[in-house]
Amino acid sequence: MSRNDVTLSGVxxxxxxxxxxxxxxxxxxxxxxxxxxxxxxxxxxxxxxDLPVMVLGDLAREMAGLTPESNVAxxxxxxxxxxxxxxxxxxxxxxxxxxx
Amino acid sequence: MSRNDVTLSGVxxxxxxxxxxxxxxxxxxxxxxxxxxxxxxxxxxxxxxDLPVMVLGDLAREMAGLTPESNVAxxxxxxxxxxxxxxxxxxxxxxxxxxx
Numbered sequence: 001m002s003r004n005d006v007t008l009s010g011v012x013x014x015x016x017x018x019x020x021x022x023x024x025x026x027x028x029x030x031x032x033x034x035x036x037x038x039x040x041x042x043x044x045x046x047x048x049x050d051l052p053v054m055v056l057g058d059l060a061r062e063m064a065g066l067t068p069e070s071n072v073a074x075x076x077x078x079x080x081x082x083x084x085x086x087x088x089x090x091x092x093x094x095x096x097x098x099x100x
Numbered sequence: 101m102s103r104n105d106v107t108l109s110g111v112x113x114x115x116x117x118x119x120x121x122x123x124x125x126x127x128x129x130x131x132x133x134x135x136x137x138x139x140x141x142x143x144x145x146x147x148x149x150d151l152p153v154m155v156l157g158d159l160a161r162e163m164a165g166l167t168p169e170s171n172v173a174x175x176x177x178x179x180x181x182x183x184x185x186x187x188x189x190x191x192x193x194x195x196x197x198x199x200x
Contacts, residue, residue, distance in 0.1 A: 002136035003109040003173050004147060009102050025141060036102035038177045040191055041125060041157025047104060047179045049188065057141025073103050077138045079147045088149065088188060091140055 006090055008051065009073040009098055010034035018064040021056070028060035029053065032074060032090065052081070055092045063095060071098040106190055108151065109173040109198055110134035118164040121156070128160035129153065132174060132190065152181070155192045163195060171198040 010032040019027050034049045053074060055063050066072070076092040110132040121127050134149045153174060155163050166172070176192040 002134070003107045004134060004136050004138060004149070005105075005107045006178075007103045007105045008178065009104070034102070034104060034178075036104050036177075038104060038179075038191070040177075040193060041159070047177060049104070049178055049180055050186070051178070051188065059141070077136075077140075077147060078106075078108065078134075078149055078151070079138075080149055086150070086187070088151065091138070093140060 004077040005075075006078055007073060007075045008032055008034055008049075008090060009036075009071070010049075010051075012066055012068055012070045012072055013050075015064075015066060015068045018060060025056055026058070026060040026064075028055040028064050030063075030066075032072070051088070051090050053090045053092050059092060059094070063092070072096065073098050104177040105175075106178055107173060107175045108132055108134055108149075108190060109136075109171070110149075110151075112166055112168055112170045112172055113150075115164075115166060115168045118160060125156055126158070126160040126164075128155040128164050130163075130166075132172070151188070151190050153190045153192050159192060159194070163192070172196065173198050 013031045015030040074092045075094040113131045115130040174192045175194040
């Protein structure tokens with residue numbers, strides 16, 4: 001079975017106002033700024049990352065109320081930004097507010 | 101707690117020969133070509149994605165024996181390709197061969 005599951009926590013930055021697709025579906029975009037320590041080949045390392053996030057539908061409406069700089073954990077899947085693009089976007093399908 | 105968990109399945113492409121870091125740690129790189137259908141805002145959509153993967157240590161040695169075009173599910177974390185880069189790499193910490 002094909003898997004594409006991501007859970008990424010971080011700080012909400014560049015939170016744009018809610019907008020709508022041409023089909024009238026709510027659309028929200030922001031960036032998730034992540035920092036953590038990860039273990040790789042038995043060695044701990046620091047990881048930092050800044051990923052664009054896209055949210056559609058009712059979840060977009062809900063997340064539009066987030067305070068910028070909120071700490072959240074986003075669950076979703078990765079996709080190309082556009083057909084011609086090599087860069088990736090995290091499509092959020094669920095989220096949770098995190099304690100700092 | 102900070103989360104950075106990815107499980108992505110796909111086809112192994114551009115599998116490079118095993119090499120070693122300056123510190124002598126085995127290093128393997130390839131690309132994972134992913135296709136799936138995902139549900140977003142109650143609508144099914146097709147997703148395709150091609151992500152660079154990096155593997156270090158014993159796992160790199162093990163995965164170096166993969167047949168190109170193998171179907172695998174890779175588990176790991178996302179990180180920036182380099183300090184100055186905005187593009188992301190999936191660091192594999194585990195994998196599983198998948199049936200086609």
